[in-house]
Amino acid sequence: MARKRNSETTSPRAASAAGRTLGNPRASAAARSAAASALAQHESKGVTSEKAATAAAKTLANPRSGAAARTAAASTLTQRPGKKRS
Numbered sequence: 001m002a003r004k005r006n007s008e009t010t011s012p013r014a015a016s017a018a019g020r021t022l023g024n025p026r027a028s029a030a031a032r033s034a035a036a037s038a039l040a041q042h043e044s045k046g047v048t049s050e051k052a053a054t055a056a057a058k059t060l061a062n063p064r065s066g067a068a069a070r071t072a073a074a075s076t077l078t079q080r081p082g083k084k085r086s
Helices: 012-023 029-040 050-061 067-078
Strands: none
16 A cells, blocks of 8 residues: 655644654653654655554643643644545
């Protein structure tokens, strides 16, 4: 199956938040995964993997996640293509 192309990219603000999350030693593994995915898509039109999307969802659901982690996670989820419903 061919990878779908994405029209979204990570904004400079979200990329900065992702960098702060990766530099935070207290960030969870899920937050780091979501931040890494967001940074990987900063200058590209890549698509978020299912694993990264799951990590981003966990980060957003965690009430202890910081603002930078949530911003990076939201950017990561924005770049996940939606499923077609029939």
